[in-house]
Amino acid sequence: MLDNIVPFILFVIAMTGTPGPGNLTMMAIGQTTGFSSAIPFLLGTAVGCILLDTLVACGLGELLLASPAAALALKVTGLVYIFYLAGKVLFLQLEGKKVTKKFSFFEGFLIHPLSPKSWAMAVVAFSQFMIPEQALLPQVAVFVATFLMGLLVFHSSWCAAGAFIPRLVQSRRTLFFINCIMVVLMVGATVWAMLG
Numbered sequence: 001m002l003d004n005i006v007p008f009i010l011f012v013i014a015m016t017g018t019p020g021p022g023n024l025t026m027m028a029i030g031q032t033t034g035f036s037s038a039i040p041f042l043l044g045t046a047v048g049c050i051l052l053d054t055l056v057a058c059g060l061g062e063l064l065l066a067s068p069a070a071a072l073a074l075k076v077t078g079l080v081y082i083f084y085l086a087g088k089v090l091f092l093q094l095e096g097k098k099v100t101k102k103f104s105f106f107e108g109f110l111i112h113p114l115s116p117k118s119w120a121m122a123v124v125a126f127s128q129f130m131i132p133e134q135a136l137l138p139q140v141a142v143f144v145a146t147f148l149m150g151l152l153v154f155h156s157s158w159c160a161a162g163a164f165i166p167r168l169v170q171s172r173r174t175l176f177f178i179n180c181i182m183v184v185l186m187v188g189a190t191v192w193a194m195l196g
Contacts, residue, residue, distance in 0.1 A: 008129040009146060015121050016150035021082055021190045022111055022118070023158040028089045028182040029103055030162025031175070037102045038159050042152070044108025049151045050144055052112050056122040057130075057140040064119060071116070078114040082190040085111070086183040093179040112151075115190070122147070 017023075022045060029038045055061065064070050085107070092102070112118040125147075130139050162182070169175055 004129045004131070005142070008125070008142075011125055011129070012146050012150040015125070016147065017154045019185065019189060020117055021078075021115055021186060022151070023154060024182060024186045024189055025082075025085055025089075025111060026155045026159040027162035028086075028179060028186060030159035031165045031179060031182065032089050032092045032162075033102050035160055035163040038163075040105040041103040041108035042155055042159065044105040045111055045155055046108075046148060046152060047105075048109040048112040049118075049148055051109075052118055053122050053126075053144045053147050054140070056119070056126050057136075057143055061119055061123040061126070074114070074119065075116050078116055079187075079190055081110060081114045082187055086186050089179060089183055089186075093176055117190075 026038065026042065026045075029041060064074065085103075088103070126143060130136075130143070165178060166175060169178065
C-alpha cells in the first residue's frame with residue numbers, strides 16, 4: 001500500500017471530505033449544540049471508524065456486502081439510525097439553550113458501522129490499494145490510520161462550520177430552518193448511499 005500512498009491519500013480526502021451522512025451529521029450537531037459538546041460524538045465516530053476499517057481489512061466487509069440479506073439489513077438499520085439522529089437534532093434545536101441531553105460517544109460510535117457508504121468505501125479502498133504480495137499488518141495500519149486522520153480532520157471541520165452558523169444568524173426561526181435543511185441533507189445523503 002505504501003507504493004500507492006499518494007493515490008490512496010487522495011481517495012481518502014475525496015471520500016471523507018465530501019458531504020455524507022457523517023459530515024452532515026457533524027455539521028448539524030455543531031450548529032445545534034456547539035463544537036465542544038460534539039467532541040464525545042466525534043471521538044465515538046473515530047473509534048467506530050477504527051473498528052469498521054479493521055473489520056474490512058480482516059475480510060468481513062466483502063462477506064457482508066456479498067450477502068444480499070446482510071446488506072439489506074445494514075441499509076435498513078443505518079437508515080433508521082440516521083432518522084433517529086435527525087429527530088434528535090431537531091428536538092435539541094427546539095430546546096434551544098435549555099439543552100440538557102446532548103450527543104454521546106456511543107451515538108457517534110454507531111454512525112460508521114451502521115453506514116452502508118462507510119462499508120462500501122472501506123471495501124473499495126482496501127481492495128484497490130492493498131498489495132497482496134506485501135505484509136498485511138503494515139498495510140492495515142496505514143489503511144486505518146489514514147482513514148482515521150481524514151475522518152478527524154473533516155468531521156471536525158464540518159462540525160466547526162456548523163458551530164459558526166449561529167454566530168452569523170441570530171434569528172431562532174432561521175436557525176431552525178437551516179437545521180431542517182441539514183436534517184433533510186443527512187437523510188438524503190444516507191438514502192443516496194443506499195441506492196448507489
